[in-house]
């Protein structure tokens with residue numbers, strides 16, 4: 118085990134926002150935190166109002182809310198005042214289109230300013246914001262548009278042409294498509310900017326209530342189509358507190374979250390938490406590049422940085438040379454999320470950047486950080502840390518007949534959280550049964566396996582299901598298998614996460630062919646290309662192996678666990694333990 122990282126306070130730095138973790142944990146109450154959120158002038162609560170307009174009202178409107186760094190070297194600041202105006206205009210445009218409370222507005226775009234305006238304007242209109250990852254292919258996009266029943270999609274001309282246009286007739290709910298770079302040549306679309314121009318800068322505050330729907334984030338399970346996790350405006354209480362206590366954000370900070378807003382981190386911590394805490398959020402449109410990243414950290418004088426283990430491992434690979442010539446002295450706090458943060462990454466960051474990365478654990482469903490290492494507390498490298506004040510975490514085992522038992526320190530089991538925090542998801546869209554299955558005896562069951570040590574630090578072990586984590590993105594095997602099954606040569610397909618040095622896991626496909634087809638390198642490439650065209654590079658398998666047939670249960674379900682065991686060289690004979698790992702997954 119890597120040595121403990123001992124923390125001492127640096128007198129030259131601002132005092133930590135959460136000075137005494139234990140005292141706060143002993144006294145904290147969400148009820149009080151919720152009342153402390155000032156909310157809307159006439160009552161109610163709205164995430165966008167908390168994030169933007171409140172700062173304008175209190176005289177900080179000229180501070181940069183967003184610093185956009187374009188792929189080609191552009192640099193544009195958008196102040197809180199300007200963001201308030203633009204999001205007002207967008208909210209107005211939505212209303213003009215007849216979009217109102219509860220309606221879903223999806224966005225499919227890279228990290229461009231219009232995405233941020235859409236998110237905040239949608240929330241102001243009382244509608245539900247749903248981001249779609251721009252590296253999704255046409256099929257994941259279609260599935261999510263159908264399931265969300267989106268009435269509006271904001272996207273770019275290129276993404277529209279590549280992923281939407283051909284299937285538009287199969288999207289009956291989708292009434293309006295707003296192109297951020299429209300030149301008027303795409304029939305059946307609106308120009309985002311023309312619509313914005315017609316709107317007023319000011320409008321009366323939104324009318325949303327704490328329990329009104331605000332955000333829809335799709336996430337994946339072992340089976341079935343993606344699940345749409347619904348979050349409400351009240352979630353902003355958890356975004357604000359975790360931004361303040363965990364990321365140690367304060368007004369005036371320059372903050373960079375490298376996560377894409379196509380996923381929950383890029384919205385909760387790439388938009389909401391930093392703005393609610395009055396920071397300037399750096400948005401880089403470009404993809405990962407070690408030198409570019411260090412240049413951004415140095416030139417923009419980033420104070421707080423939130424990134425992911427895959428990126429950290431790539432920075433490690435780039436070597437210390439890449440940091441040279443960049444003054445990283447403004448960095449005060451660094452955190453990581455999405456996959457296990459290996460101890461080497463923590464010790465590397467301490468040696469190379471002069472600060473350790475702080476692991477944070479949470480999920481789409483939890484809406485905000487739940488377990489973490491705090492600025493003031495010692496770090497046990499490899500551990501996810503301790504629960505947020507207000508969060509009770511435990512390791513449990515599901516009882517066969519329902520309910521759960523709490524396990525002892527040191528015992529491995531499922532990580533559970535006592536239900537009822539503000540950013541807890543309120544439902545899976547149109548799937549009450551799957552929602553209910555996530556709870557037992559008042560606990561939310563995370564699906565993660567973990568251990569809690571005697572001092573209350575949590576250690577991640579793995580998942581208790583078949584979902585795949587690749588570069589921090591959660592991929593549902595079923596979604597990938599479904600697409601491969603559409604190819605005429607494929608009889609059976611099974612996906613697993615294959616361990617990878619950088620991405621954590623990569624998606625690997627096992628395929629059994631129909632009788633008239635023979636395995637060949639050409640066919641393997643064709644199948645990989647087929648999957649990539651439909652699913653997009655973020656989801657498609659990177660490796661594919663042919664098998665005469667795939668291991669199945671008596672009822673015909675593919676046993677991904679056996680595929681995994683085979684890949685990892687685990688004893689195949691040990692089928693009983695492999696199967697019993699997941700009590701939820703009956704084999705017949």
Ligand code: WT7
Pocket residue numbers: 336381382453454455456457458476477478479480481482501563564565577579580586589590591
């Ligand atoms: C799953 C949730 C967290 C928001 C972005 C991902 C894994 C998350 C950690 C961590 C080890 C982690 C878990 C979790 N995960 N954080 N610090 N250490 N694993 O949200 O896509 O819903 O994924 O990511 O397996 O269940 P998500």
